Amino acid sequence: MGAVETSETDCVVVGGGPGGMMLAYLLARNGVRVTLLEGAGDFEREFRGDTLSPAVLDLLGALGLADAVLELPHAKATGLTWHARGRDYKLLDYGAASRDHPFMAILSQSRFLEFLATRAGRFAGFELRFSARVNRLLRSDDGRVCGVGYRAGGIEHEVRAPLVVGADGRFSVLRRLAEIPSRECGVGNDLLWLRVPRYKDSDPWLCGFDLFSDERGLGSALNHDTHWQIGYAIPVGSVEQARARGVEPIKAFIHNTLPWLDERAAELTDFDQLKLLSIRITMLERWWLPGLLLIGDAAHVISPVGGYGIGLAVADAVEASNVLHPILAGRHADPSQDADGARALDEACALIEARRRPVVEDRQRFQERLEARNARARAKGMKAAMAAVAKGKQPKGGGPRPIRVERLQGALPVLRRRVGTRATKAIRMPRPILVAAPESVRPVNQASAADVAA
Ligand SMILES: Cc1cc2nc3c(=O)[nH]c(=O)nc-3n(C[C@H](O)[C@H](O)[C@H](O)COP(=O)(O)OP(=O)(O)OC[C@H]3O[C@@H](n4cnc5c(N)ncnc54)[C@H](O)[C@@H]3O)c2cc1C
Numbered sequence: 001m002g003a004v005e006t007s008e009t010d011c012v013v014v015g016g017g018p019g020g021m022m023l024a025y026l027l028a029r030n031g032v033r034v035t036l037l038e039g040a041g042d043f044e045r046e047f048r049g050d051t052l053s054p055a056v057l058d059l060l061g062a063l064g065l066a067d068a069v070l071e072l073p074h075a076k077a078t079g080l081t082w083h084a085r086g087r088d089y090k091l092l093d094y095g096a097a098s099r100d101h102p103f104m105a106i107l108s109q110s111r112f113l114e115f116l117a118t119r120a121g122r123f124a125g126f127e128l129r130f131s132a133r134v135n136r137l138l139r140s141d142d143g144r145v146c147g148v149g150y151r152a153g154g155i156e157h158e159v160r161a162p163l164v165v166g167a168d169g170r171f172s173v174l175r176r177l178a179e180i181p182s183r184e185c186g187v188g189n190d191l192l193w194l195r196v197p198r199y200k201d202s203d204p205w206l207c208g209f210d211l212f213s214d215e216r217g218l219g220s221a222l223n224h225d226t227h228w229q230i231g232y233a234i235p236v237g238s239v240e241q242a243r244a245r246g247v248e249p250i251k252a253f254i255h256n257t258l259p260w261l262d263e264r265a266a267e268l269t270d271f272d273q274l275k276l277l278s279i280r281i282t283m284l285e286r287w288w289l290p291g292l293l294l295i296g297d298a299a300h301v302i303s304p305v306g307g308y309g310i311g312l313a314v315a316d317a318v319e320a321s322n323v324l325h326p327i328l329a330g331r332h333a334d335p336s337q338d339a340d341g342a343r344a345l346d347e348a349c350a351l352i353e354a355r356r357r358p359v360v361e362d363r364q365r366f367q368e369r370l371e372a373r374n375a376r377a378r379a380k381g382m383k384a385a386m387a388a389v390a391k392g393k394q395p396k397g398g399g400p401r402p403i404r405v406e407r408l409q410g411a412l413p414v415l416r417r418r419v420g421t422r423a424t425k426a427i428r429m430p431r432p433i434l435v436a437a438p439e440s441v442r443p444v445n446q447a448s449a450a451d452v453a454a
Pocket residue numbers: 014015016017018019020021037038039040047048049050051132133134135167168169170172173174277295296297298302304306307308309310311313
């Protein structure tokens with residue numbers, strides 16, 4: 001290795017997604033020096049989770065940031081509605097989830113991350129480095145993780161810190177480098193994504209986050225105000241077969257379920273216009289090692305079904321900040337250099353995992369059951385299953401539990417209660433602990449009162 005540029009900080013966070021960005025913001029606001037390393041050159045990204053649930057919005061409210069975030073272009077989803085056989089079934093009502101934010105904001109993740117980075121930049125201890133794709137863990141003589149390494153601009157960089165937080169997403173490099181064993185849970189579907197323009201004046205009103213099904217399949221439509229993000233489910237691992245069939249089955253599905261999009265769906269002529277989201281649900285044996293903590297998708301990949309991923313990553317970040325900042329803030333010496341400090345850090349990481357793991361695994365198991373049921377339905381043939389469901393019969397040889405569509409209306413209060421309770425439980429947000437204004441706050445003229453006062 002040639003020249004190495006070395007720096008040191010209190011905490012290095014790898015990955016500037018919702019989890020890493022929120023953690024870096026909260027730590028910086030609580031007086032911790034934090035360096036955020038993001039592998040990409042900027043925050044621009046398409047087809048990522050673009051939803052902020054009522055619980056995340058309430059958290060932003062508690063941080064004094066909600067009003068400013070909601071000034072960014074966004075659409076509001078009032079609930080989750082399933083449209084099947086010409087009827088609409090409201091499964092989730094966000095109105096019940098929050099007094100201040102009774103909706104889910106559909107807002108570009110890129111703009112949200114940019115916003116958080118700008119706010120974090122008001123605190124002197126915060127540093128953000130783009131194009132910093134981490135590829136090495138640094139370890140001390142006793143095997144403790146004590147920093148990370150990456151190559152940028154032809155130079156090797158090392159950032160040393162008492163704690164490294166891996167928030168580097170579903171394909172986490174840090175998880176792989178740390179050799180933490182993981183288990184892939186079964187999933188039944190992958191998703192193909194398509195973006196089409198939204199005509200505000202003529203498109204029908206949907207509730208913002210809508211599911212559609214016919215005898216051909218299952219899809220979703222997310223209202224991004226300026227465009228629709230359409231998802232189409234295919235059996236897991238079957239993208240090559242889907243490619244061979246081409247775009248016609250998807251156009252036929254859109255024609256059946258969203259006929260007012262026909263003209264715009266005609267623009268879909270090439271399979272490469274679709275983006276594949278391979279759904280994964282991954283559980284890890286543990287979320288931390290001495291000197292290293294994983295949060296967000298790096299610790300627990302979750303399927304996009306239900307829109308939990310961002311909420312869970314942000315909740316991990318809040319919990320991590322609450323537990324870690326008293327240990328990391330305002331230190332002149334590296335706490336991991338003495339036995340007591342190292343033990344305190346290890347206990348903090350164990351505590352974060354203990355608090356967050358049950359909530360996350362509850363969601364993952366729920367999704368695993370859902371995926372298994374979908375896979376059984378698909379194996380039996382969606383058409384046969386739908387016909388059997390309509391007759392209130394169990395399809396031969398097993399298959400999905402029969403629900404008479406006509407009877408679903410009557411069962412809705414129970415269904416809503418069950419789905420709603422789960423959803424609320426899943427996204428309950430820890431309360432952020434904020435200390436008095438650290439001396440390191442940069443005097444920025446336009447800083448909001450809440451930012452500086454906290
Ligand atoms: C197509 C799609 C749609 C989704 N829809 C929703 C939705 O509607 N609602 C919802 O709640 N969730 C949704 N999700 C899931 C959600 O986006 C994730 O759960 C969430 O973003 C996880 O946040 P995170 O911070 O843990 O990781 P990520 O958002 O994945 O961020 C990880 C970051 O780490 C960076 N990185 C990776 N490797 C390195 C490295 N070696 N060095 C430095 N940086 C690195 C990446 O560039 C990235 O910026 C969706 C996901 C996808 C893919």
